Amino acid sequence: MEDMILYNRLQFAFTITFHYLFPQLTMGLSLMIVYFKWKFLRTKNEDYNNASKFWMKIFALNFAMGVVTGIPMEFQFGTNWAKFSELTGGIIGQTLAMEGMFSFFLESSFLGMFLFGEKLLGQKLHFLSGLMVFLGSWASGFLIIATHSWMQHPVGYEILENGKFVLNNFSALFNNPWLWPSYLHNQAGSLVTSSFFVAAVGAFYLLSNRHSRFGKIFVKSGVVFGVISSVILAFPTGDWAAKNVVKHQPVTFAAMEGIFETEKGGSEIILIGQPDMENKKLDNKIAVPNVLSFLTYQRWDAEIKGLNEFDESIHPTNVPGLYYGYHIMVGLGTIFIGIMVLAAFLLWKGRLYKTKWLLWILMFMIPFPYIANTAGWYTAELGRQPWLVYNLMRMVDGVSPTVSSGNALFTFLGFVGLYLLLGLLFLLLVLKIIRKGPEAKMTLK
Amino acid sequence: MEIFWFIVLMVMLGTYVILDGYDFGAGIVHLFFAKTEEEKKAVTNAIGPFWDANEVWLIAAGGVLFFAFPTLYASAFSGFYLPLMLVLWLLIFRAVGLELRGQVHNRMWEAIWDKAFGIASFLLALFFGAALGNVVRGVNLGMVENGVSTQEAHYFFLALWNPTFDPLAEHQGVIDWFTLLLGLVAIVTLTIHGANWIILKTSTDLNQRLKKVIFKLNFVLLALVVASACLWHYVKPFPLNNLQTHYWLWIFPIIGAVGLTGLFRINKFKKDSSGFIFSSMFIFGSFATTIASLFPTLLPSTNRVNPSLTVHNVAAHEYGLSVGLGWFIVAAILVVIYFIIQFRVFKGKMDDVGYGEH
Numbered sequence: 001m002e003d004m005i006l007y008n009r010l011q012f013a014f015t016i017t018f019h020y021l022f023p024q025l026t027m028g029l030s031l032m033i034v035y036f037k038w039k040f041l042r043t044k045n046e047d048y049n050n051a052s053k054f055w056m057k058i059f060a061l062n063f064a065m066g067v068v069t070g071i072p073m074e075f076q077f078g079t080n081w082a083k084f085s086e087l088t089g090g091i092i093g094q095t096l097a098m099e100g101m102f103s104f105f106l107e108s109s110f111l112g113m114f115l116f117g118e119k120l121l122g123q124k125l126h127f128l129s130g131l132m133v134f135l136g137s138w139a140s141g142f143l144i145i146a147t148h149s150w151m152q153h154p155v156g157y158e159i160l161e162n163g164k165f166v167l168n169n170f171s172a173l174f175n176n177p178w179l180w181p182s183y184l185h186n187q188a189g190s191l192v193t194s195s196f197f198v199a200a201v202g203a204f205y206l207l208s209n210r211h212s213r214f215g216k217i218f219v220k221s222g223v224v225f226g227v228i229s230s231v232i233l234a235f236p237t238g239d240w241a242a243k244n245v246v247k248h249q250p251v252t253f254a255a256m257e258g259i260f261e262t263e264k265g266g267s268e269i270i271l272i273g274q275p276d277m278e279n280k281k282l283d284n285k286i287a288v289p290n291v292l293s294f295l296t297y298q299r300w301d302a303e304i305k306g307l308n309e310f311d312e313s314i315h316p317t318n319v320p321g322l323y324y325g326y327h328i329m330v331g332l333g334t335i336f337i338g339i340m341v342l343a344a345f346l347l348w349k350g351r352l353y354k355t356k357w358l359l360w361i362l363m364f365m366i367p368f369p370y371i372a373n374t375a376g377w378y379t380a381e382l383g384r385q386p387w388l389v390y391n392l393m394r395m396v397d398g399v400s401p402t403v404s405s406g407n408a409l410f411t412f413l414g415f416v417g418l419y420l421l422l423g424l425l426f427l428l429l430v431l432k433i434i435r436k437g438p439e440a441k442m443t444l445k
Numbered sequence: 446m447e448i449f450w451f452i453v454l455m456v457m458l459g460t461y462v463i464l465d466g467y468d469f470g471a472g473i474v475h476l477f478f479a480k481t482e483e484e485k486k487a488v489t490n491a492i493g494p495f496w497d498a499n500e501v502w503l504i505a506a507g508g509v510l511f512f513a514f515p516t517l518y519a520s521a522f523s524g525f526y527l528p529l530m531l532v533l534w535l536l537i538f539r540a541v542g543l544e545l546r547g548q549v550h551n552r553m554w555e556a557i558w559d560k561a562f563g564i565a566s567f568l569l570a571l572f573f574g575a576a577l578g579n580v581v582r583g584v585n586l587g588m589v590e591n592g593v594s595t596q597e598a599h600y601f602f603l604a605l606w607n608p609t610f611d612p613l614a615e616h617q618g619v620i621d622w623f624t625l626l627l628g629l630v631a632i633v634t635l636t637i638h639g640a641n642w643i644i645l646k647t648s649t650d651l652n653q654r655l656k657k658v659i660f661k662l663n664f665v666l667l668a669l670v671v672a673s674a675c676l677w678h679y680v681k682p683f684p685l686n687n688l689q690t691h692y693w694l695w696i697f698p699i700i701g702a703v704g705l706t707g708l709f710r711i712n713k714f715k716k717d718s719s720g721f722i723f724s725s726m727f728i729f730g731s732f733a734t735t736i737a738s739l740f741p742t743l744l745p746s747t748n749r750v751n752p753s754l755t756v757h758n759v760a761a762h763e764y765g766l767s768v769g770l771g772w773f774i775v776a777a778i779l780v781v782i783y784f785i786i787q788f789r790v791f792k793g794k795m796d797d798v799g800y801g802e803h
Contacts, residue, residue, distance in 0.1 A: 060544075061544070061548075064497075064540060064541075064544045067497065067500075067540065068536065068537045068540045068541065069537075070504075071500075071503075071504060071533060071536060071537075072533045074504055074507050074508065074511075075507065075522060075529055075533055077511065077518075077522075078511065078518045078519055078521070078522025078523060079522045079523055079526050079529055079530065080523070080526075082519035082520070082522065082523035082600070083519065085511065085515055085518055085519040085522070086515050086516050086518075086519035086520075087515075088515075089511050089512065089515020089516075089518060089519065089761060090512070090515055090761035090762050090765045091765070092511075093508070093511040093512030093513070093515055093518075093761065093765075094512055094765060094768075094769060096508050096511055096512065097505070097508035097509050097511060097512035097513075097769070098508075098772055098776070099508065100501070100504050100505035100506075100507070100508035100509070101505055101508065101509075101772070101773065101776035101777070101780065102772075102776050102779070104501045104504055104505060105498070105501055105505065105776075105779070105780045105783055106779070106783065108497045108498040108500075108501045109498050109783035109784065109786070109787045110783070111497065112494035112495065112497065112498060112787065112791070113494075113786075113787065113790055113791075115494075116493070116494050116791075117790055117791075120790055120791075121790065160762075164762070166761070166762035166764065166765060167762070167764055167765040167768070168764055170765075170768040400519075400523035400526070401523070401596055401597065401600050402523055402524060402526075402588065402596055402600050402601060402602035403523055403526050403602065404602075407526060407527065411526075411527075411530045414530065414534065418534060418537060422537070422541065425541070425545060429545065429548050429549075432548070432549070
């Protein structure tokens with residue numbers, strides 16, 4: 001039984017982690033491509049049209065990866081978490097079915113037109129089809145996070161005698177206090193990924209002295225989008241999301257922040273330290289007194305509950321993982337703001353394109369927004385444990401009763417192998433597109 | 446209310462089979478009949494801008510199944526765990542084959558992804574046919590052994606096959622000689638269907654050859670249909686009650702028969718669209734006949750202990766199904782609009798679309 005749960009969890013965690021590497025770029029990049037296209041329509045500068053076409057090539061590849069790794073996600077609710085699906089399907093099925101009907105049809109219909117229809121449609125309609133792809137991808141994110149929010153903070157339900165959750169208030173799903181902060185925070189995160197990606201490719205072109213006109217366009221737009229989104233990521237959206245956790249999942253908040261015991265007179269904020277679960281304390285910690293209380297309640301002496309105040313049966317199952325996920329996310333988020341604000345300042349002063357050391361940093365930042373987004377999602381998901389539906393249904397009660405551990409391990413290994421191949425192919429092809437550059441002959445029609 | 450959602454689900458699944466079915470068929474044609482680079486291009490151009498949107502019907506149908514019939518979704522998806530995972534992997538290979546082929550101009554690279562696309566399409570057609578066979582044959586709900594359920598009444602798990610490949614064995618497999626036969630029917634049907642789509646959307650020399658192929662395959666299909674109908678009756682007596690009490694349901698087998706016989710005139714068709722219409726009629730007719738005769742059963746039980754899963758005992762709660770109606774109607778109208786736009790933009794022959802060229 002324990003093996004079975006372990007393999008089911010590993011498979012879901014692995015497939016969703018890998019999957020979300022792609023949509024986070026899709027959502028942010030679709031907005032930036034629409035921006036390039038719009039800029040072209042306004043200025044008639046062909047460079048912007050070529051910029052949009054260049055990014056569309058990467059987008060198309062990235063989108064395809066998102067689609068093929070996304071289908072297994074929808075299937076796995078039923079295949080691996082059948083009991084959970086059976087009991088909650090009447091509720092989370094709503095938002096998941098809506099995602100299919102509202103966003104996947106929209107995205108897929110217009111993506112074909114956006115990729116192959118520039119000549120057939122004319123420039124304005126082509127722009128419009130890009131806008132539709134953007135809307136579809138953001139709608140998809142919204143409905144997934146509505147589903148996620150219900151699991152974190154169930155609303156609008158009643159539980160029948162047979163254990164089934166049934167919906168009794170549809171609009172509650174969308175007025176869920178968990179939904180909007182999470183959604184906006186997530187979308188800002190996705191824009192950060194795409195801004196850093198675009199800026200990094202621009203920095204690479206400037207540093208290697210190739211396609212310099214495009215290098216400047218990419219660095220400039222990457223930094224402008226990046227400075228706005230990385231600030232929004234922390235404030236107000238990150239702040240809202242954290243306050244939601246304090247309010248509705250205080251035990252999760254204590255674990256995230258690494259607070260083992262309630263402190264009188266205000267809590268310190270922990271910057272670095274390793275949770276020692278045996279002795280219930282943090283090793284090698286560096287902390288700033290009272291700041292956490294202030295950030296959370298705007299009072300320096302506000303009391304924040306530590307893990308000691310809650311029964312162990314409801315402690316998050318993986319406190320160190322949760323703590324690290326959260327600290328990696330926040331730490332990287334802070335670095336993003338620093339880099340982007342500095343770059344924006346130099347851009348404004350007209351010195352950014354000559355400031356080589358910062359261009360190097362921008363170039364090497366590519367993986368970090370991915371890491372931060374992933375760490376953020378681990379914070380959310382590990383924070384919900386041991387529950388599948390917070391406070392109502394435990395993870396161990398949701399697993400498929402008839403899928404043996406051997407079969408679950410078989411498919412987990414299969415996914416690992418297959419996704420490793422996909423990842424390698426994706427990297428190879430993206431690098432090829434970048435190397436060819438935006439000035440290569442455009443055969444996309 | 447659940448009847449409405451049942452019809453919605455079946456219409457969506459049927460649409461999926463007809464739309465993605467021609468993609469699988471095109472893949473099979475690509476694998477066996479497209480010889481030159483020009484012909485291969487014609488095949489991928491014919492489906493390139495569409496396959497992704499077609500696949501969405503599967504995902505959306507899965508979503509509606511989850512929402513409207515959560516118990517069936519949970520039961521069938523965990524019970525058919527292994528074949529579903531294989532289908533997922535094949536769908537990945539099909540998509541990757543199509544999307545990556547044109548990214549690098551190298552013969553070996555292209556050969557790899559051509560095969561990935563073709564073989565995955567072939568196996569997907571086989572699996573979807575076998576899936577229908579499994580639904581018709583039924584499963585051991587509750588995993589009854591010696592007259593006692595070892596699981597909750599609506600859960601089961603199927604191995605990929607058992608050593609005897611016998612559909613009537615106590616421990617069934619997903620693949621037995623009966624489901625394999627239906628898989629074969631699906632392969633032949635979709636090959637014809639895909640070839641018709643290629644004839645409709647492109648204009649290379651391949652089309653003349655494909656017409657001959659369709660003509661010959663249609664005899665094979667007719668023989669297979671007759672054979673599988675008889676064996677079907679042997680494996681599980683064909684439930685005729687619905688057809689006997691509701692005479693209008695005979696429209697479905699009639700549509701199927703017209704589709705099948707119409708295809709014998711493939712060489713005389715004036716319009717390139719005629720063949721595709723007839724093969725769509727055959728798919729629609731046979732799919733609808735199966736569903737109509739099984740109704741209200743969705744997944745038959747092969748033991749006497751646990752009842753079959755029906756539209757009524759797996760549906761979600763009334764309130765959820767009713768509010769779903771509101772958003773579904775809005776979404777369905779939008780979907781129709783997208784499809785009209787898409788078909789107008791990509792009307793006519795697709796030879797110049799340059800799918801996969803970068």
